[in-house]
Amino acid sequence: MGGTLVFGAATEQDSLDPAGTFDTAAMRINGWVAENLTNLGPDGNPVPGLAESWEMSADGMTWTFHLRQGVVFHDGTPFNADAVVFNIDRQMNLQNPYYQYGSWGWWDWMYAPVIKSVYKIDDMTVGMTLNFPFSPLLAHLAISGAGTILSPAAIRQYKAEIATHPVGTGPFALKEWVRGDHITLVAFDQYWGGRPYLDQIIVRFIPDNTVRAGALIRGEIDLMTDFSTPQLDTLRAAGTQIMIAPSLNLSYLAINSEKAPFDNILVRMAIQHAIDKNGLVQALYGQLGEVANGPIPSPEWAYDPNLRQYEYDPELARQYLAAAGYPNGFTTELSIYSAARGYNPVGTELAEAVQAYLAEVGITATISISDYTAHNAKVHSGQHELAFYGWYGDDLDPDEFIYTFCHSSNATVPGANNLAFIKSEEIDSLIDQARTVTDIEARRALYVRAQELVNSTAGWVWLNGIKQPYALTARVQGFTPNPVPWCLDLSHVWLQ
């Protein structure tokens, strides 16, 4: 019992207001401090959290949540329906006096299109009316974000500074945040799930992977993640505990089908056959890389390992190009972001590798590099020809990935996320249907069919996911990695 666990974080978040930030670093910490109506269970699927049980109406448009009794926030105030409604209202209602203290990106992006209203039925019951039946709801509600419930008293007291003083119902309470240096959290004795074994968690910010690994080997930190193969080898050699979770992320190359010559499916298929995905992923990412086969990553239940793939065949690629009228190839531009990303730890090297494969079949690609924000501005306004992009999963529901990448409603500018700009009524209707059906097997069948169709358009080269490695010192016991990477459950961890 007891002890302090030191977590070495790669980055420091700007804000700890869960509703206002997409930063994984923030979501991890908020996952210790605060909770949602549903939480993520150890297998990454939603389980009862602050709501003990729920019902859905027959038409799927209304949900009723029965809240857990006897739960208190870290400041001692009680958790109830008013707290839930207050938290949601400050994000959706412009007239709410606390609306102005943040930007509610989560709500605006993921929930506003779906949820019409949230209201109190009685002290311990909350109702939700939707705009359409939506089966990913329970999974999405579990994400550390818009559905996270903070103490209304704290929100009232701190206003904008709630971003540095999140007060939740979670197993750990935030004690102090010294910007640029560390964060200290202490065990919450009155946690409804039972006081955690650990007394304290300290988060230290160590950006460089090599330095962080060194710190773990020397015992200065107990736990770290978000590192790459070189550190993995060093850590293994030093005898550290290593655990590797599957990859809930996706790196891909989008082919902009609205720009010639990529409007010709033969050209797109040529590109598909030109790239040796297995060779590339092995060479660039080694043991942490996992070749992707479609828009849905492997940990999700709609993943189908048997999806038809484009074999690496440069000769066939050249034939397709010739048939399309480009026997001597053509020139184009490959757009990529400058810094390494979780799904692409080698950064711009990826572009160089693909450039070489394309050159083999006669396509001359120049590489255009911008920082991640500028890259986003470029691709979401459709200015790219071939562009690299990626995504991290926030829960295990397949809707987030396939709807974002492949639905036609995301193929309009500005704000496009369907970066291949493929608009297919058939794909749309499969995705739309899968959102409303509740039976998992039925949903899975729909998603598998949709993935087959997506791949047949040849609009995206689904490259890889990167597995999530965790390194722990020998004294850390009881830790199991969650398939969803922002969820780092420490409530059952103890120190030897």
Next chain:
Amino acid sequence: MRGRGFIIKRVLLMLPVLFFVMFAVFMTVRLIPGDPLDAMLGGRRISEAADAEMRSQLGLDKPWYTQFWVWCGGVLHGDLGRSIMSRRPVLDEIAAKLPHTLELLVFSLLLAVPIGVSLGILAALRPRGAVDLLATAASVIGISMPAFWLGLLLLLTFSVRAGWFPTSGIIDPQIDVVQRTGFYVIDSLISGNMRALGSFLHHMILPAIVLSTVPLAYTTRMARSSMVEVLREAYVTTARAKGVHERSVITIHALRNALIPVTIAIGAVTGLMLGGAVLTETIFGLPGMGRLLVDAILQRDFPLIQGCILVFAVGYNIVNLLTDILCQWIDPKARYG
């Protein structure tokens, strides 16, 4: 009278310079592709109404000249606006980080200047001798060596392998220091917390060594060449001819004049060090303004970028003014007005 007039004139000259810097930064960040919303949302799509609402909240819906006017007005009242990323006032963000960068700069200069000046002067006394070769080598290496390379090398050798120094951070997180001024040295001395002072100094050694390489190179070089030049001056020969003791010749006459170009060089190098601070702070995980500015730029946090650059510009101008005043004090006969 003349001295004070000089200072007032220089301060007044600063104002149009700062205004120009403010305008240049303001326009430059808005010309870079991508805006704060792109950074915040990371490509996630929101409704037009929500987009308009977010822009209005951040003041981004107004025309650029209105935004600039509003910001300038704020600056004159001491209000640099709010950071988009953290929602905290920009001044608070800077005030939290600036002391750490200043402490790093001061420690680096405390290493570089005494060593550099001594090395340069000794080298000038015996040109082409052993010390001179050492000084020249040190200067060349200091200027050529990339900060991030040296930093990582020192970290791997002395922190990771040998364990003599901590791998990152500015102080042991398990030590509590009552923050009064934000400067760890002052705060730990005030509260008599020697353990904190020791931990802080321990954490500062490697970063200060890394950041001192460039100023060491410059001061060594400047000290050496200006000392050589001054030693050749006619009045030194005259003083020697008058029979004044060799040591007095050096210390009183030559040193005084040689230190002027060195002081100016230190002022100029401080500007370079602000850039070096960015790299050093990133490698060693120090919570300083260099890192703050880089993060702000990547996130297009306009108010924070503008505020940081403004503070750097003001600081740089003040340092230059101080070095000019110092030069005048060292040799009042020289005209720097």
